[in-house]
Amino acid sequence: MARSPTTSDVFNAVAEVQRRQILTLLADRELSVNDLAATLNLRQPAVSKHLRVLKEVDLVQVRGVGQQRLYSLNPQALKPIYDWAATFRSLWTGRLDRLDAHLAGLLAQQKGEDS
Amino acid sequence: MARSPTTSDVFNAVAEVQRRQILTLLADRELSVNDLAATLNLRQPAVSKHLRVLKEVDLVQVRGVGQQRLYSLNPQALKPIYDWAATFRSLWTGRLDRLDAHLAGLLAQQKGEDS
DNA sequence: GACTTGTATTCTGATATGGGAATATAATAG
DNA sequence: CTATTATATTCCCATATCAGAATACAAGTC
Structure with a gap:
């Protein structure tokens, strides 16, 4: 491939x-x-x-x-990139609950999909 | 190249x-x-x-x-992507003036020419 | 040492790239 | 209609890809 x-x-x-x-x-x-x-x-x-x-x-x-x-x-077409990167955001902001936040982000992404 | x-x-x-x-x-x-x-x-x-x-x-x-x-x-390596995409964030967050601008564009497109 | 498990590298091939050059198409002007 | 300006497309080629197959390397076990 x-x-x-x-x-x-x-x-x-x-x-x-x-x-x-x-x-x-x-x-x-x-x-x-x-x-x-x-x-x-x-x-x-x-x-x-x-x-x-x-x-x-x-x-x-x-x-x-x-x-x-x-x-x-067409700015909205960039949203997927922003959303994907934002998924990891809590991991570099050095907070204690970062893992939880990340999991929550993934879940939200799965349920939401659009907007 | x-x-x-x-x-x-x-x-x-x-x-x-x-x-x-x-x-x-x-x-x-x-x-x-x-x-x-x-x-x-x-x-x-x-x-x-x-x-x-x-x-x-x-x-x-x-x-x-x-x-x-x-x-x-190494999450921090993703920050450049986040930052770059975030640069455009205000453009899709549904501000009214942006929406107007977009609709105006579509209208002009209809009158002017196709894509 | 010989064997096994985990991982990395090399080689191959089909596929796609991005820029330059040349050319084609589109729209307007005279 | 011809010339000009603005943009798109085609052809070319050096370069890089990604996966598979085979192989090499590495670290542990017997």
Whole structure:
């Protein structure tokens, strides 16, 4: 078996540095492909390809404005990553009940699933 | 250029599902390689290789106990992921102005063009 | 020492990557 | 319609992956 495709889930999509930077930039404002290329010092095709990946996992959405395509962030798609990492949060905050908290977190995740 | 090595940073290491599961299991207790292999229905060499990756990015640490090698989680190594994701947290916490912005975006998209 | 158990490493192969170069498509302007 | 601007796609290739199989290494037992 080979490595999972970058489009298989948000974790794989976000593994690439450039894509994380794109998301960070889009957190502030809608940007066009060339805007991103200029800011990141990447060629336009490279940016287009990264955006394609991000769109496939629903991390960004596009809006066509004339000849431009403005990409914007879909923040909620990042929630799974936050939630997963948050599961371990009590383990580094050095509290006594950290194990309990972690187990509670796992349970909540199983029951809740969404939001 | 090729895809970044899984050992290049925590984000890449954690992109793989099996490795995330290993971390989740290790959050509860120290486990041996064979313990993990049995629980995850993976062959032992596969687990050893995953653990190697996790160790290289300092997500786990090993302790030799007799013939066994007990792996344990180093939770703090997950903090960068949590912190990064938390950066976007305010964007999905349902503030009204954000919702408005999003709906405005959708409306503009309807009038402008498709995705 | 010979044997067993636990783990790590090496080799292989199918698969996917990310960037550059070139090209194609889309939308607008003249 | 032609030219221009903005973006997407295709082709290429060096690189890395993950799992399986086989093997090596390590530590304990007899």
